[in-house]
Amino acid sequence: MSYHVFMTTAAPRQASGGASAPGARHAVTLIAGDGIGPEVAQATKAILEAAGARIDWEDAVAGKEAFDKGIGNGVAPETLESLARTRVALKGPLETPVGHGGKSANVTLRKLFEMYGNIRPCKELPNVQGPFAGRGIDLIVVRENVEDVYAGIEHMQTPGVAQCLKLISQKGCEKIVRLTYELARAQGRKMVHTATKANIMKMTEGYLKRVAEQVSQEYPDIKSEHIIIDNCCHKLVMSPEKFDVIVSTNMNGDIVSDLTSGLVGGLGLAPSMNIGDDAIMFEAVHGTAPDIAGQDKANPTALLLAAVMMLRHFGMFDTAMAIEHALWVTLEGGTFTGDIALGRPAVGTKKFTETIMSNLGKTSAGLGTREYKPIKMPQVAKAPDLVKAAQRQDVGVDVFIESGLLPDAFGKAVEKATWGCALKLKNVSNRGVQVWPTAASAFDGVDHYGCRFFPAEPKAKVTDKQVTDLLTKLTTAGLRWMHIEKLIEIDGKPGFAKSQGES
Numbered sequence: 001m002s003y004h005v006f007m008t009t010a011a012p013r014q015a016s017g018g019a020s021a022p023g024a025r026h027a028v029t030l031i032a033g034d035g036i037g038p039e040v041a042q043a044t045k046a047i048l049e050a051a052g053a054r055i056d057w058e059d060a061v062a063g064k065e066a067f068d069k070g071i072g073n074g075v076a077p078e079t080l081e082s083l084a085r086t087r088v089a090l091k092g093p094l095e096t097p098v099g100h101g102g103k104s105a106n107v108t109l110r111k112l113f114e115m116y117g118n119i120r121p122c123k124e125l126p127n128v129q130g131p132f133a134g135r136g137i138d139l140i141v142v143r144e145n146v147e148d149v150y151a152g153i154e155h156m157q158t159p160g161v162a163q164c165l166k167l168i169s170q171k172g173c174e175k176i177v178r179l180t181y182e183l184a185r186a187q188g189r190k191m192v193h194t195a196t197k198a199n200i201m202k203m204t205e206g207y208l209k210r211v212a213e214q215v216s217q218e219y220p221d222i223k224s225e226h227i228i229i230d231n232c233c234h235k236l237v238m239s240p241e242k243f244d245v246i247v248s249t250n251m252n253g254d255i256v257s258d259l260t261s262g263l264v265g266g267l268g269l270a271p272s273m274n275i276g277d278d279a280i281m282f283e284a285v286h287g288t289a290p291d292i293a294g295q296d297k298a299n300p301t302a303l304l305l306a307a308v309m310m311l312r313h314f315g316m317f318d319t320a321m322a323i324e325h326a327l328w329v330t331l332e333g334g335t336f337t338g339d340i341a342l343g344r345p346a347v348g349t350k351k352f353t354e355t356i357m358s359n360l361g362k363t364s365a366g367l368g369t370r371e372y373k374p375i376k377m378p379q380v381a382k383a384p385d386l387v388k389a390a391q392r393q394d395v396g397v398d399v400f401i402e403s404g405l406l407p408d409a410f411g412k413a414v415e416k417a418t419w420g421c422a423l424k425l426k427n428v429s430n431r432g433v434q435v436w437p438t439a440a441s442a443f444d445g446v447d448h449y450g451c452r453f454f455p456a457e458p459k460a461k462v463t464d465k466q467v468t469d470l471l472t473k474l475t476t477a478g479l480r481w482m483h484i485e486k487l488i489e490i491d492g493k494p495g496f497a498k499s500q501g502e503s
């Protein structure tokens, strides 16, 4: 299959209110959030102002306050308007309602503004104790943020079998891979690992691998490697300092980025950015920590580091660096909030914030240097990306049927029911393992069979009429089908996986 490159490489547009003329001011939607949100947001804002960041804040409401006003998606309309205008938000954590059906306000914001990339840096901070202290960890996880099983397309197949669709698109893969390489370039990073489970899910996870192999050729200055996601986790724990940038699909990226946060001291220190073409949202990884809310105990570092990323996005590199140095000097000087004190004396949020502000202008020898540039955002076509194949043909159909029969009786029943159809039963599988006409292993199945049909006449064209005739015969015979999948060949290659044991 050829790769349709829908993003132009010429003069990429700087999306979402990015770097502009030196000295320019930037409007930012500030969502303080719930629980410890207002405390860490206030601290972050104070430090940015003390550092001279040229930001005009627009205070906005989302989360508990919005839910309490009866706003079902948890985001006030004025907040959406503000974000549509500023295109950049700094957001404190938002409480997700449990048990009364409200949507997550975080998910609402990410989805409404199609923030397709989640970027989570993970850098060791000075004097933060832990099993990996001293290893010099400085890596970034880039997670695709919109597709995969998190699209939430789930169906009960039978009363006892649930299904979730894992949708991975070429467009989604290209966007996230290009973003990753542009981010790597902007930060002078040397290595990108594409972490997938392509050895098992060859089409979906394999898509990211194939697109990365293609796109990486345009970035010869960066070393590229594919790594199986489980091996990636193993190596992250064995030698995390060897990683630079990791890109992954949504669920794998979610898991790996939490793992990497844990490597450098946990939630209070982990920033993140959700990036899309229309808006970018900077936030802490942690939640509202209700147990310590309002007690002057919260660590503002995660949100502060998210704000540092925001300043770099605006091109305020010197201010960003000054704040990072002040934070490092603070930690090197032994000022800690309770979560990272680990037996050492701790200060409250306010004192920690004041200390950082008083350290502005000082430099830490330990921080090191990195030359940051603005990320050149990939150009994204808004229209659905219609990927065309030179040749494409319907070659068969999988029909999924609910039955409590054992495989042999079931296979014979389906054969009998569809006798005389233009499409002929080739094999039956149960949870991806062939169970009829021959079985790959001892049967311990469920009431959810996949029946694969191909034309009785080899190589004949499959028509929709043949499929509907087949379904009618199955229904007439009392066989309850719950979904079908057309089997297609694209450019002569099968666009479907074989079951375990299928010839």
Ligand code: NAP
Pocket (backbone or CB within 6 Å): 036, 040, 092, 093, 094, 095, 096, 097, 106, 267, 268, 283, 284, 285, 286, 287, 288, 289, 290, 291, 292, 297, 298, 299, 300, 302, 339
């Ligand atoms: P959490 O709020 O992240 O808190 C877990 C624990 O981590 C806290 O109890 C606290 O531990 C510690 N912690 C987290 N952030 C800290 C900080 N900045 N400073 C010091 N300690 C910190 O996770 P959760 O309890 O699972 O979630 C609570 C609520 O937050 C839920 O409604 C959830 O939906 C929401 N949430 C929102 C976001 C978001 O807005 N992006 C993300 C995650 C969760 P100690 O007990 O040791 O004090």
